[in-house]
Amino acid sequence: MGLSVSFIGYGEVGSTFSRDLLRNGVGRILAYDILLDDPARLAAMLERMTHDGVTPADTLANAAGAGDVVFSAVTADAVEEVARAAAPFLRPGQIFLDLNSASPSTKRRAAEIVQAGGADYVEGAVMAPVAEPRLAVSILGGGPAAERAAALLNPLGMNIRPVAVEHGRASAMKLCRSIMIKGLEALIIDCADASAAWRVQDEVFSSLGQSFPSIDWPALAVTMRARVERHGVRRAAEMREAGEMLAALGLEPGLCQAVAERHEQVAKR
Template identity: 60%
Template sequence: MAGANTTAIAFIGFGEVGQTFSRGLLANDGVAIRAYDLLFGSDAGARLEAAAQELGVVRAPSAQEACSNATFVFSAVTADRAEAVATEAAVWLKPGQVFVDVNSAAPSTKQRAAQAVTASGADYLEAAVMAPVLKPGLKVAILSGGPQAQAASEALNELGMNLTPVSEVYGRASAMKLCRSIVIKGLEALMVDCAAACEAWDVKDPVFASLNATFPSIDFHALAADMRERVATHGVRRSAEMREAAEMLAAAGLHPGVAQAVADAQLRGARRKEGTR
């Protein structure tokens, strides 16, 4: 149990984000972290359990037990589970706790999650992670939103995080992230397909030379290799994110077709790495 001078933090979901943030947060004196992941206790979760042990994170048998004494509760699951996790957590969250939703979900999803959490008396912090977390670690740029965004962000920034409050209205931070993602994930999908087609016809050098002439500041050979690896490694998660972007577009009365196509392309790229179709 956390002591009087301990900042207790919990993670629901202990994948890349949970592990990366835990490593940075535990560099602070007086921080204690408990985590729960659906995979704990299974063969597939052995790697996650080993990571928790190495970092000094206590593995909890349930999300409720992980979060029982936590000041900050991070939800770091998948986009399609974000709302369900918030709704489940609302049953046992208490006033004084801050539910930090770092999932890449649509603004409407965040709004519904916020409604569920705040009904418990706990605070809900919308948190839109604006870049892959591995290189920047705890310093990755995060946009935060909600009535308590300023105070919660200041408290987390004191622990080494990099949150910038952008709105007291839920949904705006996620909209900023997903609008950007349409471009970033879309470019990745375009480059993967372009490179594959070039290789099929053995025309990569002249095509990339033409692109370099049009955009001289970009090394298209390097960009294609980098984006292919990003999609292969993170395509499943990014596909889910782009489906949330499609939901955002549809909710605004805009056509979601491009975002849905990007989601499909991201998933195809990931499956190619896995050797499936």
């Protein structure tokens, strides 16, 4: 019968991965998204799933119980809630692959919830935007079942690299990187806005180019602004998780919180 796959959450990641998995040989994908419960947005979500060749699930429970591999592709602030809602419907041997950008402690709590019923929890730390590499985006895998998840999914076009048998380490790698990348995005937006207001963009970017000659600063400013305008709300949730990680280590989370606020501000314009 082949591998059965389901998705909880059908945003950019769910839609992109589903299309590629179907193209690469998965026969059927079942998906649930909270927007299916919103009468005002139901039709648009059904149209999106139908266009992608995905079968809509009536409930989260149906999606959780259906797949050999259940992808959780929601938002960082919903990681535990989704794990708790899915856990009663998971069965031993299923892989619950959590692709959300959450803190190590959040992933560990979610793992405990899922594994209490016998299913295998694999944390997946997505290390780059999915738009270009799509299904082949680099994903760090964590947990005792990470090797099994890679063996099942990499032949279908995924790029999962197991990095730890314990939960939390893969997410720590992801969020430490995110502090730099998301912080740089917030900084370059403010730098570009201020230099534009003073009409000194050429001088500022030229000076930055002298300090860091390998970077095309004007192009990077455009690219990073576009990312934040499109994904700022999700990235803000990720930065709050990074702040939680720092706080758990006894470090100051204020910078991460400020970056999160800036991403939300830009996204909501």
